[in-house]
Amino acid sequence: xxxxxxxxxxxxxxxxxxxxxxxxxxxxxxxxxxxxxxxxxxxxxxxxxxxxxxxxxxxxxxxxxxxxxxxxxxxxxxxxxxxxxxxxxxxxxxxxxxxxxxxxxxxxxxxxxxxxxxxxxxxxxxxxxxxxxxxxxxxxxxxxxxxxxxxxxxxxxxxxxxxxxxxxxxxxxxxxxxxxxxxxxxxxxxxxxxxxxxxxxxxxxxxxxxxxxxxxxxxxxxxxxxxxxxxxxxxxxxxxxxxxxxxxxxxxxxxxxxxxxxxxxxxxxxxxxxxxxxxxxxxxxxxxxxxxxxxxxxxxxxxxxxxxxxxxxxxxxxxxxxxxxxxxxxxxxxxxxxxxxxxxxxxxxxxxxxxxxxxxxxxxxxxxxxxxxxxxxxxxxxxxxxxxxxx
Amino acid sequence: xxxxxxxxxxxxxxxxxxxxxxxxxxxxxxxxxxxxxxxxxxxxxxxxxxxxxxxxxxxxxxxxxxxxxxxxxxxxxxxxxxxxxxxxxxxxxxxxxxxxxxxxxxxxxxxxxxxxxxxxxxxxxxxxxxxxxxxxxxxxxxxxxxxxxxxxxxxxxxxxxxxxxxxxxxxxxxxxxxxxxxxxxxxxxxxxxxxxxxxxxxxxxxxxxxxxxxxxxxxxxxxxxxxxxxxxxxxxxxxxxxxxxxxxxxxxxxxxxxxxxxxxxxxxxxxxxxxxxxxxxxxxxxxxxxxxxxxxxxxxxxxx
Numbered sequence: 001x002x003x004x005x006x007x008x009x010x011x012x013x014x015x016x017x018x019x020x021x022x023x024x025x026x027x028x029x030x031x032x033x034x035x036x037x038x039x040x041x042x043x044x045x046x047x048x049x050x051x052x053x054x055x056x057x058x059x060x061x062x063x064x065x066x067x068x069x070x071x072x073x074x075x076x077x078x079x080x081x082x083x084x085x086x087x088x089x090x091x092x093x094x095x096x097x098x099x100x101x102x103x104x105x106x107x108x109x110x111x112x113x114x115x116x117x118x119x120x121x122x123x124x125x126x127x128x129x130x131x132x133x134x135x136x137x138x139x140x141x142x143x144x145x146x147x148x149x150x151x152x153x154x155x156x157x158x159x160x161x162x163x164x165x166x167x168x169x170x171x172x173x174x175x176x177x178x179x180x181x182x183x184x185x186x187x188x189x190x191x192x193x194x195x196x197x198x199x200x201x202x203x204x205x206x207x208x209x210x211x212x213x214x215x216x217x218x219x220x221x222x223x224x225x226x227x228x229x230x231x232x233x234x235x236x237x238x239x240x241x242x243x244x245x246x247x248x249x250x251x252x253x254x255x256x257x258x259x260x261x262x263x264x265x266x267x268x269x270x271x272x273x274x275x276x277x278x279x280x281x282x283x284x285x286x287x288x289x290x291x292x293x294x295x296x297x298x299x300x301x302x303x304x305x306x307x308x309x310x311x312x313x314x315x316x317x318x319x320x321x322x323x324x325x326x327x328x329x330x331x332x333x334x335x336x337x338x339x340x341x342x343x344x345x346x347x348x349x350x351x352x353x354x355x356x357x358x359x360x361x362x363x364x365x366x367x368x369x370x371x372x373x374x375x376x377x378x379x380x381x382x383x384x385x386x387x388x389x390x391x
Numbered sequence: 392x393x394x395x396x397x398x399x400x401x402x403x404x405x406x407x408x409x410x411x412x413x414x415x416x417x418x419x420x421x422x423x424x425x426x427x428x429x430x431x432x433x434x435x436x437x438x439x440x441x442x443x444x445x446x447x448x449x450x451x452x453x454x455x456x457x458x459x460x461x462x463x464x465x466x467x468x469x470x471x472x473x474x475x476x477x478x479x480x481x482x483x484x485x486x487x488x489x490x491x492x493x494x495x496x497x498x499x500x501x502x503x504x505x506x507x508x509x510x511x512x513x514x515x516x517x518x519x520x521x522x523x524x525x526x527x528x529x530x531x532x533x534x535x536x537x538x539x540x541x542x543x544x545x546x547x548x549x550x551x552x553x554x555x556x557x558x559x560x561x562x563x564x565x566x567x568x569x570x571x572x573x574x575x576x577x578x579x580x581x582x583x584x585x586x587x588x589x590x591x592x593x594x595x596x597x598x599x600x601x602x603x604x605x606x607x608x609x610x611x612x613x614x615x616x617x618x619x620x621x622x623x624x625x626x627x628x629x630x631x632x633x634x635x636x637x638x639x640x641x642x643x644x645x646x647x648x649x650x651x652x653x654x655x656x657x658x659x660x661x662x663x664x665x666x667x668x669x670x671x672x673x674x675x676x677x678x679x680x681x682x683x684x685x686x687x688x689x690x691x692x693x694x695x
Contacts, residue, residue, distance in 0.1 A: 035506035037606045043507075170664050178660075193651065194664030199612065201603040204404070204533065205647040208397040225604055228510060233602070236513060236530035238520035258510055 026065035026314060026321055028307070029086030029095040031079055031107070032122075034071040037225040038198075040254050041099055041299050042071070045122060048300030049096075051288055052307035060311040063319030067307075068092065072103050074198065079103035080110060087115030093321045094118045096306040099223075099299065101126040101145060101172035112137035118327060120310070122303040125350065127176045131384030134348040137324075139331055141305040141338070142298075143271050144350050144382035145176030146183065148248045151355035151376040152219065152269040153185035156246060161216045163188040164246075167206060167230075168221035169197030177221035177248060183383060190215040201229045207237040215243060223249045228258045235262045251360050253297035256368040263360040263368065271351075272298045272340040273358050273372045280337035295369050301339045312336035348388035352381050393527045398648045399641070400523070404533045406640025407540025411595035412613060413620040413632040414547060415588025421627020422563040423581050425474060426485045429492035430592055430617065431610025433469075437462045437593025438600040438609065439500055442509045451514035455597050459590050466589025470582050478581070497607050508606035511597070536598050543594070544633055551629050560584060564627035565693050619675060623682050625692025634690060639675055646671020 030049060032042035049067055058064055068090050072079030079098070086092045087110065095111055095118070098104040104124040111119045112135050120139045121129075129135065130144040156164070164185060168174035174194055182189065190213040193206045210218060218239075222230045227250030234245060240262070247268045256263060274285050274295050284304060288296040313330035314321060321327050334345050343351040355377040358370040412434055419425045440461050445454030473492060477485045513532045520528035551557040559580055562570045571577045596610065603609065620639055624631025646667055654663035654670075682690060 037508035037604050039507040170661065175661050191652075192660050194661055195647075196668045200668075202405075204401040204530075205398060205644055208394060208401065209648060211397070212394040225508065225510070229602070229604065232513060233530070236518060236520070236532055238528040238530070258512075 023063045023319060026060055026063050026310075026319065027090060027092040028065060028067045028310060029070065029083070029090060029092035029097075030067050030303075031070045031072050031082055031086070031095060031097040031103075032303075033074045033099055034069065036074050038074050038099070038223075041224050041297075044254055044297050044300040045097065045099075045303040047288065047292055048284075048296055048304040049307055051284065051291070052304045052311075055283075055287075056307070056311055059319075060314035061317060061319030063314065065314075072098075072100070074100065074103075076100075076102045076106035080106045083107040084110045084115070087111055087117050092117065093327075094120060094310050096120040096303065096310070097122050098124045100124055101176070104129070105172055108133075108135065108138065116324070118324065118331070120306045122306040123299055124173065125176075125382075126172045127179070127382075127384050128172075130348050130350055130382045131387035132389075134385075134388035134390055136328060136349075136390060138349060139309065139345070140350045141309055142302045142351075143353070144384060145173050146180030146384070147377075147380055147382050148269050148271065148355060149177045149180035149219070149221065150184045150383070151357070151380065152246055152248055152267075153181040153183065155267075155269065155357050155374065155376045156217065156219075157185050157187065161185075161187060163190045163215045163217070165190045165210045165213055165215040165218050165243075166192045166220075167203075167218065168194055169200075169226065170194035171197040174221055180383075181219050185219075187216075198226065201226065203230055203233050204237075207233060207239065210243065211237065211239065217244045217246050219246045219248075220250050221248050224254055227251060227255045231255075231259050231262050231266075252299075252370065253295040254299065256360065256370075257294065259360075260368055264362070266360045267373075268358050268360075268370070269355055269376055270298055270358055270370075271353050271355050272301045273356050273370060274301075275371050276340060276356075278337070278339070278341050281339040281341075284339055295367070305336075305338050305340075308336045308338070309334065346381055346385045347390050348382070348385040349390070350382050350385065352379050354378055355380055393524070396524070396527060397529065398644050400529060400537065401533070401648075402641040402644035403637065404536050404540070404640075405643055406637040407537060407544070408595050408599055409613070409616060409620055409639060410544060410633050410636035411540060411591045411598075412617045413624070413636055414629055415591045416614075416617050417621040417624065417627055417629065417632045418560065418564075418584050419588050420621060422560060422567065422584055423474075423478060424567065425477060426482050426489065427474070427588075428486060428489040428614065429469075429496065430588065431612075431614035432493050432496035433462060433466060433589045433592040434596035434599075434610035434613065435500065435605075435608070436465055436496060437589075437596035438511070438605045439504055439509070440465075440593070441597035441600065442504075442511055442605050445511060451511070455594075458593060458597055462593030463586045463590045465593075466586040467582055469589070470585040474585060475578075475581075493611065500607050506607065508604055510604050511600040513601045532601060539594075539598065543591070547591075547629055556580075556583070616675070619679050621689075623679050623689055625686075625689025627693065628689065628691035631689055631691030638678065642674050642678065643671055646674065 032045050034042040070082035098121050101124040118137050123142050125144040166178050168177050251263045312335045313327050316330045343353045356372045357374040357376050359373050363369050416430050441458035444457045448454045517532040521531045523529045620635040624635035650667035651663050
């Protein structure tokens, strides 16, 4: 097999007059949502991956690389099938992407166990994978789901907020998010609704419940299109100005173009903000804005980091990603300029990192964005790593 | 008490949207004996057409008003091109053909508007609350849906009960062959009824759009509920569709507003939240089954 491959490569090199040293190009699969109401998130990730490719000059460790995008259609079964296609048919070296925890959980096994391929989550961070299901083939350039709401909860606890009403979509990530905020927020929970995900976009019944419960604040987790709907309906119900809204992943560069002024002043937590003052981030944000006229989101920044993580391993190994153990050992060093600033990997291969509190504001040009107002958590670890058998 | 009132209004608002969708469905099913699975596609097309027209006119009201004749025309064209061939076929073939129409419209939308989905903003003058009772604010846009839905329901009741066309519609619903034999232009009547159904579906779609979002397949889920409504209400009966839509709207809200808290007393929060919508869905079908046992042709259906 090896000889045949080599033979084919030689023939191809001869036929196309390529240099005699033919290197196998690195193949990266990228699974995200590129159709339907949540396609804006996938587009932001794709733009950032393309920007990373541009910044790298199309090469990792001197070897050209290509990226194969697959659309999960926001459905776990489709995401799994597309991931299998990338492993079995395209024979990619690494798969990255995954917005949704339920899609990632459905796909993980076929990629890492059956496919023996490295998977980097650019967003989803279900608690199971941080804990007992942790996997040597799995790396995260994002967070565990619990961490961001934990940062928000801690901030609200310190600010002296007495009671909260919690709402999230009823799926893997939504449950983690509410568990997370309850780990650090010790005040009264006036009510808690997990709404049907992703079908339910009408929150009238829940908003009426919130009005009756009279909490000090509302905490939500509604990514993408759902966040747009929730905020609109929260404002329409006349709750803005009466009960403050606190959020994770629900007001960001994806949703703000539609939420506009309705979002002004709303606080959220995040591990990456567009104004973090490191050089890599300044370049990324400036180039992204120049190219697309909008701000990038954390989805994009994390995807950019995923590509840079692969590139760091490829640099160290001179472009040869064939030995998986070596690739993993290099990735584990996290030896690259992350857009959030440098971080280390924990034993479960999730980052140990800071979390910031951000506020929705207007920039000097009048465009809606978020800015950092406080550091909520320094060098935060997720609450599950001790359950992970990897050391 | 305020809380109960708010939740009931939410149920009424949902019920009226469902009624608009079910009204067209019950007319085509009852009068033309046509099973139209693609009725949900007209709901979707209404929303997409409105999105485009609102963009052009820069006004929600104007865009929405222009979208109504546009969906009427679309309905007439669909009737003339596809449906007319299906009247003489049996129900299974109608189901197959109209299912094909769903796929066609979903693909058409993908080609014209792209896969990403659109959102329609609530018009500025409705982006506030109204006090329905002193100290009980309600979102103005939802209130507007209730008003529009109620006005349309009254107009439709008047049309069916007091006009010549309404008389023909009612006659058609009870005995199609006879009105044909009496020299009524059935083809024209059918076109008109189908177009009318398309307008109502389109109106429901464009009014729901700011509350949910405009996306491919948005009508497919809600269509099943619309079928349940016309079965409960009695096929061909506008009054039945109205009553059944109200009942279904209230059941849905009860399922979302009260059941989770009730279930949480003995289930975990996550299990309760998963179970409540499922139970309220089941409850809708239990009501349907109950009605069918009691009155096999639905609440207001024609006795055979």
